[in-house]
Amino acid sequence: MSGPPQEFDYIVVGAGSSGCALANRLSADARYTVLLLEAGGPDTSPWIHIPIGYGKTIFDRRINWCYETEPEPELGGRRIYWPRGKVIGGSGAVNGLVYIRGQPEDYDNWAGLGNRGWGYEDMLPYFRRAEHQVRGGSAYHGADGPLWVSDLSERHPLCEAFIATANRRGVPLNADFNAERQEGVGYFQLNTRRGVRCSPATAYLRPARRRPNLAVVSHALARRVLFRGRRAVGVEYQRNGEVRAARARREVLLSAGAINSPQLLMLSGIGELRQLARAGVEPIAELPGVGRNLQDHLQARVVLRARQAITYNDIFRSPLRTLWAGIQWVLTRSGPLTVSAGQAGAFVRLMPDAERPDVQFHFITFSTDRPGEGLHRFPGFTMSVCQLRPASHGRIELASGDPSAAPRIFAQYLSARADLLVLRAAVRYARELARTAPLAELVAEEVSPGAADDDESIDEFIRATAVTIFHPVGTCKMGSGPEAVVDSALRVRGVEALRVVDASIMPTLVSGNTNAAAIAIGEKGSDLVLGDA
Numbered sequence: 187m188s189g190p191p192q193e194f195d196y197i198v199v200g201a202g203s204s205g206c207a208l209a210n211r212l213s214a215d216a217r218y219t220v221l222l223l224e225a226g227g228p229d230t231s232p233w234i235h236i237p238i239g240y241g242k243t244i245f246d247r248r249i250n251w252c253y254e255t256e257p258e259p260e261l262g263g264r265r266i267y268w269p270r271g272k273v274i275g276g277s278g279a280v281n282g283l284v285y286i287r288g289q290p291e292d293y294d295n296w297a298g299l300g301n302r303g304w305g306y307e308d309m310l311p312y313f314r315r316a317e318h319q320v321r322g323g324s325a326y327h328g329a330d331g332p333l334w335v336s337d338l339s340e341r342h343p344l345c346e347a348f349i350a351t352a353n354r355r356g357v358p359l360n361a362d363f364n365a366e367r368q369e370g371v372g373y374f375q376l377n378t379r380r381g382v383r384c385s386p387a388t389a390y391l392r393p394a395r396r397r398p399n400l401a402v403v404s405h406a407l408a409r410r411v412l413f414r415g416r417r418a419v420g421v422e423y424q425r426n427g428e429v430r431a432a433r434a435r436r437e438v439l440l441s442a443g444a445i446n447s448p449q450l451l452m453l454s455g456i457g458e459l460r461q462l463a464r465a466g467v468e469p470i471a472e473l474p475g476v477g478r479n480l481q482d483h484l485q486a487r488v489v490l491r492a493r494q495a496i497t498y499n500d501i502f503r504s505p506l507r508t509l510w511a512g513i514q515w516v517l518t519r520s521g522p523l524t525v526s527a528g529q530a531g532a533f534v535r536l537m538p539d540a541e542r543p544d545v546q547f548h549f550i551t552f553s554t555d556r557p558g559e560g561l562h563r564f565p566g567f568t569m570s571v572c573q574l575r576p577a578s579h580g581r582i583e584l585a586s587g588d589p590s591a592a593p594r595i596f597a598q599y600l601s602a603r604a605d606l607l608v609l610r611a612a613v614r615y616a617r618e619l620a621r622t623a624p625l626a627e628l629v630a631e632e633v634s635p636g637a638a639d640d641d642e643s644i645d646e647f648i649r650a651t652a653v654t655i656f657h658p659v660g661t662c663k664m665g666s667g668p669e670a671v672v673d674s675a676l677r678v679r680g681v682e683a684l685r686v687v688d689a690s691i692m693p694t695l696v697s698g699n700t701n702a703a704a705i706a707i708g709e710k711g712s713d714l715v716l717g718d719a
């Protein structure tokens with residue numbers, strides 16, 4: 187350990203979606219000093235800021251943790267690649283930019299599980315407070331927040347055909363998935379500001395960086411929370427090969443995300459006793475739920491060959507057209523470089539008993555074998571489908587007591603059979619859409635799954651090709667039961683002065699992309715912390 191320990195009122199671990207929001211709001215109160223520790227470096231890569239750059243950052247070890255799961259039993263023993271942002275801005279700096287909050291019932295369900303203050307009516311003010319909606323403010327939207335929410339700069343003919351086709355089959359048109367109702371088909375909105383990514387860091391940290399009471403330290407890997415008895419009093423971290431300590435006068439706040447927050451708790455002696463013993467960690471508090479309740483969205487991807495060379499495969503496989511797209515972005519901040527990992531979308535009810543949408547579509551105007559891999563050589567596009575509320579739950583375990591070792595991820599996809607049935611229905615529905623006009627008129631052939639239409643073939647396709655859509659949550663579950671890790675004020679049970687504030691506290695996965703919810707958790711978390719101060 188080197189150097190004298192530094193002292194702050196609050197230490198936030200992790201400058202991701204929740205951590206950036208949290209650090210900004212805490213340090214807005216000049217009475218408190220805040221240290222924000224981030225394992226990754228500054229967000230200097232241009233690929234972070236050019237929207238389509240997520241295809242580049244997804245495999246970049248300098249800014250990505252590049253995790254993978256253990257072999258997944260129901261996915262043919264495949265290890266599933268799990269990118270996570272390791273950079274100022276966290277996963278919000280490398281994500282697909284799609285802005286979706288989920289369904290009101292998701293939050294009402296959290297409240298119904300005993301988490302007072304987490305219902306939709308409670309959360310809506312935080313979504314609004316966070317938001318800079320380019321369409322202006324409304325009962326559902328904020329116009330004065332730091333997080334920009336923008337419309338796509340162009341409407342692709344394939345997206346138009348997809349929307350018209352789904353609508354023809356009875357899916358209502360929806361111009362705003364984040365207002366009265368989520369159900370329907372339409373265009374996604376994105377976290378961009380005038381054609382540039384609006385990451386949690388650009389939204390929340392940049393404006394706060396000059397505050398004298400906020401210190402942001404990058405390349406700082408937190409190793410464990412330091413305790414005096416059962417009270418968290420600081421964080422041990424490593425930077426440039428040195429181990430250092432920072433003291434927290436008031437609280438330590440973990441915002442290291444759904445994989446690393448539970449890992450850090452376990453490294454600090456909070457978790458299932460057997461696991462701690464196996465990793466040689468001295469126990470502080472027994473909390474068997476740490477790392478459990480892992481939930482994620484699994485996507486299956488139906489790939490189609492277009493009749494004409496109008497897809498983004500065609501643009502980005504041509505050096506000349508790529509150059510033109512680059513010029514267009516530099517000059518007007520518009521064009522193909524501004525697209526997200528899904529331009530149009532749909533939320534549909536597919537299972538007979540579904541009372542609200544149970545499947546999300548990401549309609550993508552290009553195609554690959556796997557997200558982030560090279561584009562197909564043919565004019566291809568993709569309909570990605572995922573079940574919104576999977577019943578399969580996995581877990582995160584410590585692989586060792588070494589803080590720089592990756593934890594073990596058991597996603598346990600499709601371990602609940604019901605999940606396979608929903609995904610099968612979703613793949614079927616996507617194929618039906620592709621065979622319905624006007625979309626059908628643009629389709630030359632279905633590339634995958636291909637010809638076979640029996641249940642077994644579709645299931646086999648799912649098991650052989652389905653991958654994450656990058657929404658792991660739930661591993662430090664909020665609640666009151668035996669598996670709960672934090673209470674409804676996000677305080678870690680059994681210890682003092684320690685909270686978890688990030689996507690890991692979700693008791694259940696929200697019905698949609700998770701970034702907006704993670705930011706809202708950071709916003710609400712800051713009120714909870716300041717309310718107790």
Ligand SMILES: Cc1cc2nc3c(=O)[nH]c(=O)nc-3n(C[C@H](O)[C@H](O)[C@H](O)COP(=O)(O)OP(=O)(O)OC[C@H]3O[C@@H](n4cnc5c(N)ncnc54)[C@H](O)[C@@H]3O)c2cc1C
Nearest residue numbers: 200202203204225276277281282283284408443689699701
């Ligand atoms: C490739 C990809 C695409 C996605 N697409 C979308 C999308 O289109 N729309 C959407 O809504 N959501 C999307 N998501 C999900 C969304 O971005 C995440 O749910 C959200 O960012 C999670 O926020 P968080 O604060 O919980 O964690 P993160 O944002 O991951 O932040 C955790 C931070 O903690 C840091 N950290 C971890 N361990 C330590 C440690 N020991 N010491 C110091 N720092 C540490 C990490 O480096 C990271 O910066 C995507 C995610 C990925 C990875």
